Amino acid sequence: MSDRYCVIGNPIAHSKSPLIHAAFAAATGQDLQYERCLAPLEGFETTVRDLIKQGYRGANVTVPFKLEAARLATRLGPRAQAAGAVNTLIFADGEIVGDNTDGPGLVADIVRNAGVPLGGKRILLLGAGGAARGALLPLLSEDPRQIVIANRTLATAEQLVADFAAHADRLAATGFGDVDGSFDVVINATSASLAADVPPVAPSVFGPGVLALDMMYGNEPTVFMDFAASHGAGVRDGLGMLVEQAAEAFLLWRGVRPETGAVLAAMRQAG
Numbered sequence: 001m002s003d004r005y006c007v008i009g010n011p012i013a014h015s016k017s018p019l020i021h022a023a024f025a026a027a028t029g030q031d032l033q034y035e036r037c038l039a040p041l042e043g044f045e046t047t048v049r050d051l052i053k054q055g056y057r058g059a060n061v062t063v064p065f066k067l068e069a070a071r072l073a074t075r076l077g078p079r080a081q082a083a084g085a086v087n088t089l090i091f092a093d094g095e096i097v098g099d100n101t102d103g104p105g106l107v108a109d110i111v112r113n114a115g116v117p118l119g120g121k122r123i124l125l126l127g128a129g130g131a132a133r134g135a136l137l138p139l140l141s142e143d144p145r146q147i148v149i150a151n152r153t154l155a156t157a158e159q160l161v162a163d164f165a166a167h168a169d170r171l172a173a174t175g176f177g178d179v180d181g182s183f184d185v186v187i188n189a190t191s192a193s194l195a196a197d198v199p200p201v202a203p204s205v206f207g208p209g210v211l212a213l214d215m216m217y218g219n220e221p222t223v224f225m226d227f228a229a230s231h232g233a234g235v236r237d238g239l240g241m242l243v244e245q246a247a248e249a250f251l252l253w254r255g256v257r258p259e260t261g262a263v264l265a266a267m268r269q270a271g
């Protein structure tokens, strides 16, 4: 019988992860099944324990369970520890190991797929929630000159900087209205696009030569991407990040990192 994995969330019907992992399994010759798993809002732990009983080898975790997954894990990898959130679970030897591949997926998409190295660069990170927190350590590992974290609630951005005190010389927290200077890369890690909102930063942030990436994705460019493009920036949605975080999870489970280029192209075409 094939090894079984799934993605746990609520809602979950929209998830593209089964398509991505099926493509990875076919490309690498790995024998596995990957499904969607809807967990009741109050039933994440029960769902995980049930999957383990059924012999599942691991799971991805998505909204709204990433923080709960971090609490449930019996062991956390350093990326999950830094993020305080888990998007990948490994069930092995009676342990529930939690990791976080969202940040590495983001960095892989920027550096490899978009071809934008981050070393020495100035990065504007919009948002200070789970996705921004998970992105911080992988972004810092690329040795940027500075990361400015701007958030609607300033105190949350300040807390994030305080939690990464070892990197304080390269981090700054601010409100959207106080962002100034120029940036090489602007990352929208807010969920504002869900409400068709654009974080109110100065349009001058998005000049030519700037890469503006929205972690959100959909069939159409997000309002953030439209706004950034109208002020001269190159734009990217979060689909590449999604495929790359899946490849990192696949690597953790199967010991092989699948090629992502063809899968990303196919996902874009499928819409």
Ligand code: NDP
Pocket: 102, 126, 127, 128, 129, 130, 131, 132, 151, 152, 153, 156, 189, 190, 191, 192, 194, 195, 197, 198, 199, 215, 216, 217, 238, 239, 241, 242, 243, 245
């Ligand atoms: P959280 O709920 O943890 O954080 C939300 C963040 O967005 C907070 O900083 C919040 O600010 C801010 N925010 C919410 N609404 C608005 C608004 N209208 N205007 C300005 N700021 C706003 O969410 P996550 O961090 O988990 O996710 C953020 C986004 O990233 C989501 O859209 C998610 O879909 C996407 N994502 C994409 C992934 C991918 O693979 N492509 C992976 C993970 C996430 P405040 O603190 O003031 O409330």
